Amino acid sequence: MPGSIEICNLRNIRRLKFSIPDRGVWLLTGANGAGKTSLLACLRRLGSANAFPVHFPSSLRSERLDNHATGTVTYEINGTYVAYAYRGARWTPRPRSASHLFRNFGYASVTYVGATADRITPRPEDFDTRHVKTVDRQILVAANQIFQTDKFTNLRSINLTRGIGNNAFVLALGTTPQTYHSEKHFSLGELCVLKLLRLLKDVANNSMIIVDELEMALHPRAQVELLRYLEKQAKDKSLTVIFSTHSVTLLKTINHNRIIYLERQDDGTINPVVGCFPTYAIGNIAAEEETLPDIMLYVEDLFARDFLNAFFELFVDEKYGDPTLRPSAKIVPVGGFNEVVGFLDRNRSVLPASVRQKAVLDADVATETLAQWQNAKNHAKLARHQELKGYIAFLPFTPEVGLMDYAASNAMGFEQKVRERWGDNQLQVRSIVGKYNTSLTGPAKRQAAKKSINELMDYLKTRTQGTDELVREKLSGLYANLEWATYKPEFMTLFGSLT
Template structure:
């Protein structure tokens, strides 16, 4: 795996940030509250492959302002110069991509003054040619759910006029026109969503048509794009991006606080921006959508019971218990995965004591079974208060469950089940053997290793399983479903304790 790091020092409100930028294709999200630094981080990351208008983005640098990238032995630096300007990076680190800064910044029009708007508006139909099929169809599908909506209605400048506009107004992107009931509407006069999406689609078209000679994926950074798009359009846009990611080896990074986007991205690919004391910024990863949007979605917590758990395995086990015990009748119940057990406890405390859920809603906390002894001391140290003490699942975390039952104490029935239904190409045995080789080679104990955190936690083994899932175009949900079915079919003795707990709590 490649090692791609970005270090930000004294840029805007960020005093210090170290970020291991992913190098595996997929959809990713950077999220956090307003003013947390999302846009600064995403714009800084984009400067790994092009020279942005740094003064426009970050203002006048401080003496110690610096953005540094390191990628497999190559380095690229942007620093403050003596004249209080930003240096132009000369080093290339073999990264390709583009950045769209939504409403405020981006690659559209840097000088949209009245003269430009006037000139653009006076273009005649004879000076235009049809827009590409790619842009027309995708714009129609995403905004209207109709690929033919813009057929024979969407145009762009002919080459000669485009060159004139580029020379006189420094416009390097394509300009689009929509023929609406006999009138031409320029891109600058279109809705914000149309304007934004046209530029993104054209950039994607240019980038995917161009061969990527780099061994790394192409990076697409999109900053708060949801501000211009309807939720239904966001949904269709993400479906479109998911196809492009697989076909063209892309990494699409959203800077967002949209629950519509976050729900479509796996928690392993969500980074939550945390502002620490003194201006240092940390990124919490993995992050579950419920944690990232807890304050935005407080109004949606109109449930009789909220059950907070750590991960999707816990969610599936509890939802199956509730269904099989017929405990969903006449009750509105939501099971929310939050993240690590400390996050769950802090999250629950925040919801309770900030009154983010209605007073009539009962909150239950169910944690993985392997941390039961650590919880009381943490609750006391963090000064948390709960009227209902946390309960515990009959299994530890998904990572530890797989480590214990497939490596430390092999469960042949479970292994065969996973081979039959999930790992049909590369078997569980092959994955375990790969894990053993990595242990023997010292891969998980290297000081600079990407996976050395928690050697015995199961995270390293789970990384191998998750990598294989992606190769086979399968999801974590399929793995979780398989394990949950196995637990219930083998009638795990600890499940009865969970049954009794929910029957008691939900009958009060």
């Protein structure tokens, strides 16, 4: 029966309350430093008394080094609690009478599997071909399926020690006399998967399997095949599989309800977001399998995205005569400016340094919001903005306001440009543009501009049978071409700093 774990003041975690998920495969993800490894260690403690000493070792040289004295890990199930803390020499439970609580979680076993390169290479004196055995067919079939090969049909194993055993994999080469390849000839990914398959074959029903970033050594296709195999095994054996990963492929493949994203808050609290869409978990970082753009830009909404896309195309046309030198860019609409900045802050640690990232906010954030923070002496928000200042830029306009201001300044000329853009000389937009009050300022002006834009888009969609996406893209492209000469210096500076 699922329970919960609460981790406090341990490593980078100020507080993390985690409800243990029910049966099935769950992907655990988050930025570096979000607490995934610490959480896996605490989950491992459900079945291993050595989990804390292994994952949270303390220095034998100084009590000031790697000291976990302030950390606590509290387990709860059915209203009963036990809290573990490091008290000088070892991790001990309080109350001691509740140390048996782990049995109540109902797992037949709890097993941790990581991407380890440990290999067993038989010494000549240990290797006796008479002790070579055929590997269970379930493992052979699964390995061939996961790696899309047939070579594991010749997989064998050998017990190198007597008694408790030390099983090593070998691969028969089909020679006469028969010769073999030892584990040192397997790739890291192959060896890790083989060990996991062997574990899954023998694991008892109702067990928990913890998999720590094993996919790092696997091709994306093999990652998907492994996920599907784990899902089948979890269903057949009522397993709880918690798979820690950064893989775009896995996050895009699994049902999003099975994603658990560890989101770090400003105060160090970690908030598990269960069932989020993969784009939220990984920052919308791949349009293709594991393909990253050269530039990632985070904006507030769809209009900002399409406006920025249009100006970016004009920028690369201006700067790069050779198409092969053009950088790729992905522009992601996130939400309000606070969400954009938070999204940027999280994803700086998710994407590699080769991907240049920046939040591009609407002009009103610079002209109004920052001023409000200054007047209100909101030092926390100002400090955060200052910390990320190098990663934040501003559009020279607020998209809807910029478009409507231009249209209202020359309604007849704007209508003609709209007709040219859509190839329809019967389009009439002057009456819509004429309703826009250019004398407004601040929030009132932005609201009026959005109202006029919505009316303009509804009219164009009805008359041209276009979609929201198409109409918005055409209006953005039209505005970019009309105002490129005006805003060229700003955009050359903005995009030039990223290339």
